[in-house]
Amino acid sequence: MDKKVTVIGAGNVGATAAQRLAEKELCDVVLIDIVEGIPQGKSLDLTEAAPIEKHDAHLRGSNGYDESADSDIVIITAGIPRKPGMSRDDLISTNAGIMKYVTQEVASRSPEAVLIIVSNPLDAMCHVAYEASKFPKNRVIGMAGVLDSARFRAFIAMELDVSVESTHAFVLGGHGDTMVPLPRYSTVAGIPITELMPQARIDALVDRTANGGAEIVGLLKTGSAYYAPASAAVEMAESILKDKKKILPCAAYLEGEYGFNDLFIGVPVKLGKNGIEDIIEIELTEAEKAALKKSADAVQGLKDDLKKLA
Numbered sequence: 001m002d003k004k005v006t007v008i009g010a011g012n013v014g015a016t017a018a019q020r021l022a023e024k025e026l027c028d029v030v031l032i033d034i035v036e037g038i039p040q041g042k043s044l045d046l047t048e049a050a051p052i053e054k055h056d057a058h059l060r061g062s063n064g065y066d067e068s069a070d071s072d073i074v075i076i077t078a079g080i081p082r083k084p085g086m087s088r089d090d091l092i093s094t095n096a097g098i099m100k101y102v103t104q105e106v107a108s109r110s111p112e113a114v115l116i117i118v119s120n121p122l123d124a125m126c127h128v129a130y131e132a133s134k135f136p137k138n139r140v141i142g143m144a145g146v147l148d149s150a151r152f153r154a155f156i157a158m159e160l161d162v163s164v165e166s167t168h169a170f171v172l173g174g175h176g177d178t179m180v181p182l183p184r185y186s187t188v189a190g191i192p193i194t195e196l197m198p199q200a201r202i203d204a205l206v207d208r209t210a211n212g213g214a215e216i217v218g219l220l221k222t223g224s225a226y227y228a229p230a231s232a233a234v235e236m237a238e239s240i241l242k243d244k245k246k247i248l249p250c251a252a253y254l255e256g257e258y259g260f261n262d263l264f265i266g267v268p269v270k271l272g273k274n275g276i277e278d279i280i281e282i283e284l285t286e287a288e289k290a291a292l293k294k295s296a297d298a299v300q301g302l303k304d305d306l307k308k309l310a
């Protein structure tokens with residue numbers, strides 16, 4: 001393949017993302033993990049599936065970073081996932097150290113790459129990666145909104161018994177329970193869901209979306225969601241690799257947009273070969289603005305915690 005993506009962390013999210021990237025024949029994949037044998041074993045296993053899955057993507061696993069050199073995109077999933085009773089924010093001290101180290105290793109070897117951050121707490125980890133990489137803001141992007149809006153879409157489709165393909169959903173804000181799903185901009189075949197279901201059902205779906213990660217953690221007990229997070233990261237990677245310019249909700253570094261400064265938060269962006277090529281600002285109601293402010297305050301709180309850790 002003429003494109004190369006490195007995935008850091010060969011655990012549940014990372015290995016699933018590697019599988020999807022290869023099976024969609026988007027790029028060659030380098031899988032890196034700190035645990036000896038895991039990235040090598042998983043990439044060999046995926047390579048042996050290739051004749052059956054009919055793809056010619058090359059996969060390689062490593063415990064070092066030299067193989068990652070000159071990647072077009074680096075997806076960072078390294079870190080620990082949550083267990084029942086933990087919030088994403090409880091992961092901050094462990095994952096901040098891992099994120100800083102990993103980012104420095106990849107940034108020096110792939111100075112032109114776009115970074116897609118997946119490790120939690122997401123918005124805070126984007127700050128760590130932004131500072132550690134010293135990359136321009138358009139090349140450090142957090143994966144959260146695509147996952148949150150996919151969850152919202154899945155719940156809308158279940159509720160109305162329609163194809164997921166006919167649904168579209170909008171979620172703004174931080175990747176936590178203060179996230180801001182926007183029913184007004186969430187549609188089925190272009191019709192806002194506010195015209196398709198009563199407010200009480202919308203409220204229930206919004207609540208389930210905001211707590212979607214915790215619902216999976218509660219069921220799995222030993223880890224957190226990975227199929228949908230991997231799909232979301234790969235959708236972002238595809239839009240960048242193919243320069244598709246999809247409009248997707250992603251965590252982006254804001255400098256004045258939506259009234260926030262020096263903060264990563266989920267907003268609609270245009271994703272193309274340069275990473276974030278535009279931040280789309282939409283009109284919000286007073287209630288939506290207040291919800292977004294609350295979400296931004298939560299992210300700011302985590303950012304302040306990072307300073308205390310440093």
Ligand code: APR
Nearest residue numbers: 009010011012013014033034077078079080081118119120
């Ligand atoms: N360098 C490289 N890999 C590391 C490092 C490190 N310093 N530290 C940990 N890892 C690896 C682990 O060895 C493990 O294989 O990161 C991987 C994480 O995989 P899982 O434990 O399966 O976690 P996963 O479900 O993939 O979630 C990873 O994504 O969604 C978020 O909250 C989630 O922060 C978590 C991350």
